[in-house]
Amino acid sequence: MLSQIVRPMVNTQIHLLAKSKATKITLIRTIAKWLGFLGVEAQVNQLNTTGDKIQVSITVGQPENSDRADWQKILDNLSQDTSKTTELTVNHSNSIPVEQEAKYYRILAYAIQMGDRAQATDWSKIHPQLQGLGLKESTILGVKSALKVPQSIDRLVKDLDADVAAIALSQAASIALLDRQVNPEEYQVMQTLLKAMTDNCR
Known part of the structure; x- marks a missing residue:
């Protein structure tokens, strides 16, 4: 799947x-x-x-x-390419246009919420996991704020930049795999982002 x-x-x-x-x-x-x-x-x-x-x-x-x-x-x-790689990391959130940042944060928040819809998000648990994914602190804080309000994935992907959709899809997959399994809701998030990524790059 x-x-x-x-x-x-x-x-x-x-x-x-x-x-x-x-x-x-x-x-x-x-x-x-x-x-x-x-x-x-x-x-x-x-x-x-x-x-x-x-x-x-x-x-x-x-x-x-x-x-x-x-x-x-x-x-x-x-x-x-002669750039050195020692102690260097890459954060894809640096590639997010300013006008799309809020959408990006809210998509990641939605992906987290779909991990277990029956329970409220335990921030003390998810915070270090997001750090482990290499997200910068400003992105993590944006996600934290977005978790406080309901999200609609269909609205979020409307007019979403194709490159941002690709980055969000990668991060959503990483979030889904934090517990080593993908539930139907998480899979639907990734399918929606994949469709947005392919549709919006035309």
Whole structure:
């Protein structure tokens, strides 16, 4: 069920990555997303320990059904990208236009609420989980405020920028998988965002 959502999302992320000016750093975060969502074909080339951490070197092939031209553009960008990756992280919320931020926060709040509609959201539990997803604190505070009011996913995706829909879909999938399962309501959120992402990019 989840693969029907994730595979088109990966293809869209490939397209966004092709346009990124920080290709190497962005790719590291994107690969982590792929491996967390579905079985992306990857080969581990090297594995070492360093202190209390494990270093893994992997080779990743082009995701199935993604655009070959986008993939080649990423390869070309990487060959020219000399940016350092140590201690650097990428936050997709930096790519959200100011006029779409409120929609983005409310979509994430809705995704959280759909995790368990029978119970109120336990902020003391969800806050560190959102931090663990790499969301910056201003985004987390925006989500916290949005959780206080009812949301309508159909209204939120109206006029939603396609790139913002792709980012929101990625985060909604991460939120849904916090408990290692996806319920029908969470799946519907992702389906709605996927439709908005594909419809609004035409």
